[in-house]
Amino acid sequence: MSTTEQNYRIAKEIYAGRGVDTDEALKLLNEIPVSIHCWQIDDLSGFENPDRGLSGGIQATGNDPSKARGREEFMANLTKALSVVPGKNKLALHAVYLDNFGKFVDRDAITPENFAFWVEYAREHGLGLDFNPTYFSHDKAESNFTLSSYDPAVRAFWVEHGKRCRKISEYFGRELGQVCVDNHWIPDGYKDYTIDKLRHRELLMESMDEILKETIDWNYTMDSFESKLFGLGLESYTVGSHEFYSNYAAIRNNCIVCMDMGHFHPTEVVSAKLSSYLVFGRHVQLHVSRGVRWDSDHVVTLDDELKEVMLEIKRQNAFDKVHIGTDYFDGSINRIAAQALGARSVKKAILYALLEPTKQLREYEETDDLVRRLVYSEEEKTLPFGLVWEQFCEMNNVPGADWLEKVL
Numbered sequence: 001m002s003t004t005e006q007n008y009r010i011a012k013e014i015y016a017g018r019g020v021d022t023d024e025a026l027k028l029l030n031e032i033p034v035s036i037h038c039w040q041i042d043d044l045s046g047f048e049n050p051d052r053g054l055s056g057g058i059q060a061t062g063n064d065p066s067k068a069r070g071r072e073e074f075m076a077n078l079t080k081a082l083s084v085v086p087g088k089n090k091l092a093l094h095a096v097y098l099d100n101f102g103k104f105v106d107r108d109a110i111t112p113e114n115f116a117f118w119v120e121y122a123r124e125h126g127l128g129l130d131f132n133p134t135y136f137s138h139d140k141a142e143s144n145f146t147l148s149s150y151d152p153a154v155r156a157f158w159v160e161h162g163k164r165c166r167k168i169s170e171y172f173g174r175e176l177g178q179v180c181v182d183n184h185w186i187p188d189g190y191k192d193y194t195i196d197k198l199r200h201r202e203l204l205m206e207s208m209d210e211i212l213k214e215t216i217d218w219n220y221t222m223d224s225f226e227s228k229l230f231g232l233g234l235e236s237y238t239v240g241s242h243e244f245y246s247n248y249a250a251i252r253n254n255c256i257v258c259m260d261m262g263h264f265h266p267t268e269v270v271s272a273k274l275s276s277y278l279v280f281g282r283h284v285q286l287h288v289s290r291g292v293r294w295d296s297d298h299v300v301t302l303d304d305e306l307k308e309v310m311l312e313i314k315r316q317n318a319f320d321k322v323h324i325g326t327d328y329f330d331g332s333i334n335r336i337a338a339q340a341l342g343a344r345s346v347k348k349a350i351l352y353a354l355l356e357p358t359k360q361l362r363e364y365e366e367t368d369d370l371v372r373r374l375v376y377s378e379e380e381k382t383l384p385f386g387l388v389w390e391q392f393c394e395m396n397n398v399p400g401a402d403w404l405e406k407v408l
Contacts, residue, residue: 002394004387004390004391004394004400005391005394007384007387007390007391008022008387008388008390008391010384010387011383011384011385011387011388011391012388014383014384015355015383015388018357018360018380018383019357019359019360020355020356020357022355022388022391025351025354025355025388026351026388026391026392026395028319028354029087029347029350029351029354029392030087030088030392030395030396031088032087032088032319032324032350033088033089033090033128033324034085034087034088034089034090034324034325034326034343034346034347034350035089035090035091035092035128035130035181035323035324035325035326036081036082036085036089036090036091036092036325036326036339036342036343037092037325037326037327037328038078038091038092038093038094038097039094039097039329040081040299040328040329040330040335040338040339040342041067041068041074041077041078041081041335041336041339042067042068042074042335043060043067043329043331043335044058044060044094044096044137044329045067045096046094046096046097046098046134046137047071047074047096047097047098047099047100048095048096048098048100048104048105048107048134049096050069050070052137053137054136054137055136055137055138055141055142055187056135056136056137056141056144056187056231057136057144057187057189057228057230057231057232057233057234058136058187058231058232058297059232060297060329060330060331061295061330061331061332062330062331062332062333063331063332064331064332064333064334064335066333066334066335066336067331067335068335075121077335077336078339079125080336080406080407081336081337081339081340081343081407082125082127082340083398083406083407084340084344084398084399084403084406084407085340085343085344085347085398086344086347086392086393086395086396086398087347087392087396089126089127089128089343090127090128090129090130090178090325091118091121091122091127091128091129091130092129092130092131092132092183092325092326092327093115093118093129093130093131093132094131094132094133094134095107095110095131095132095133095134095161095165095168096134096137097115097118098110098114098115099114099115099116099117100114101114107133107134107138107157107161107164108157108158108160108161108164109164110161110164110165110168111164111167111168112167112168112171114168115168115171115172118172119171119172119175119176122172122176123176128176128178128180129172129176129180130169130172130180130181130182130183130323130325131165131168131169131172131180131181131182131183131221132165132182132183132184132185133161133162133165133182133184134161135147135158135161135162135184135185135186135187136186136187140154140157140158141158141187144187144188144189144190144191144233144234145188145200145239146158146186146187146188147159147162147186147188147203147204147207147208147211148186148188148200148201148203148204148207148239148240149188149203150199150203155203155207158186158207159207159210159211162184162207162211163210163211163214165182165184166182166211166212166214166216166221166223169181169182169216169220169221170216170217170220170221172220172221173217173219173220173221174220179218179219179220179221179222180220180221180222181221181222181223181224181285181323181325182221182222182223182224183223183224183225183226183258183285183287183325184208184211184223184224184225184226185225185226185228185240185258186204186239186240187231187234188200188204188234188238188239188240189230189231189234189236189237189238189239190234190236190237191233191234191235191236192235192236193236194236194237197237200239201239201244204239204240204244205248208225208248208252208255209252211223212252212254212255215254222255222256222283222285222323223254223255223256224255224256224257224258224285224323225240225245225248225249225255225256225257225258226240226245226258226259226260226263226285226287227240227241227242227244227245227246227257227258227259227260227263228240228260228263228296229263229264229265242257242259242263242264245257245258249282256282256283256284256285257277257282257284257285258284258285258286258287259273259274259284259285259286259287260287260289260296260327261286261287261288261289261290261291261296261305261306261309262289262290262291262295262296262297262298262328263287263289263291263296264291266291266293269305269308269309270286270305270309271305271308271309271311271312274309274312274313274316274318274322275312275316278316278318278321278322281321282321283321283322283323284321284322284323285322285323285325286309286322286323286324286325287325287326287327288300288306288309288324288325288326288327288342288346289326289327289328290303290306290328296328297327297328297329297330298328298330299328299330299333299338299341299342300326300328300341300342300343300345300346301341301342301345302345302348302349302352306345306346306349307349307352307353309349310346310349310350310352310353311352311353311356313353314350314353314354314356314358315353315356315358315362319350324346324350326342326343326346328342334407334408336407336408337404337407337408340403340407344403347392348389351385351388351389351392352385355380355383355385355388356380357376357380360376361373361376361377364376
């Protein structure tokens with residue numbers, strides 16, 4: 001028996017004394033997919049035009065030399081990062097990560113054929129796929145308006161891109177036999193004082209209606225729309241706000257809301273918002289990032305809000321309705337390690353939540369025994385959850401605490 005197994009037996013006994021079955025928690029953790037974004041590996045440069053810089057209110061900062069140069073190095077580094085992430089995983093792609101077969105393919109002309117190599121990669125590595133249209137870093141996005149542009153030609157270009165991305169997502173879903181979440185985020189907005197906040201939103205709604213006109217089976221693809229508080233150079237007005245997308249999803253009912261944990265005011269937390277969607281039986285796309293001051297895209301760590309989000313999902317038994325994915329890019333540290341660290345942190349947070357004695361705590365709340373609710377919630381924080389995590393890594397043949405040396 002390994003040291004990890006011996007430690008796990010001790011932890012298992014401790015948790016059992018609080019009514020928690022650690023074996024069941026590990027089984028559930030192994031079945032909950034986490035969608036790992038691919039763009040940390042190369043700062044969202046992609047394969048379309050890797051030398052083009054980012055635009056549209058986003059920026060990857062840092063000068064660590066680990067950024068992948070070219071598709072071959074990108075794929076090797078991505079594979080290395082995924083090799084130390086235990087459990088069931090998906091891979092989230094952006095539309096700029098295409099195979100253009102040696103010639104330029106603009107975004108209103110992409111087809112499933114340009115992404116067939118990703119289906120092969122997913123099958124080889126036992127992954128599902130999610131997708132994201134890329135509505136930024138393009139000549140037709142330089143005005144900071146895409147789907148809500150006053151220019152009908154610009155809107156038509158991006159609407160066609162959105163439609164084609166839906167078909168690619170449907171292709172992923174059919175080929176891999178699991179739903180592909182097609183997540184739309186647009187950078188549209190103004191840097192300074194804005195007079196007409198309504199017209200751009202009317203145009204965005206028209207564009208979204210056109211993109212979603214074709215009915216696609218939700219068993220294959222599910223469209224989500226991601227809000228943001230602001231972007232660089234877009235600090236005063238964001239067309240695609242949280243309120244806008246929430247209302248649209250409620251009225252149209254053929255899409256869902258994506259909430260990024262770093263896209264809200266500093267005093268707002270996603271953990272407090274989830275139940276407002278779950279009470280209506282709504283699905284939610286969750287992008288896990290870590291906001292630091294104005295920047296929403298720091299590498300995910302096991303902080304308090306991440307644990308609170310996963311606890312909320314667990315308490316509502318909603319892991320089948322909340323689609324969990326990572327979303328960040330940090331160029332200041334090794335890109336491969338950053339990719340793996342964020343994904344592992346999300347998995348740890350899920351396990352932390354699964355090990356909570358929720359039934360007992362809920363009984364304290366229902367009987368108005370608020371002191372026990374508080375005290376035992378606090379005592380749970382120091383239980384040996386790390387020993388259970390090490391067991392999860394070992395059962396998946398993935399390194400535990402010493403994983404870093406495998407990817408550097």
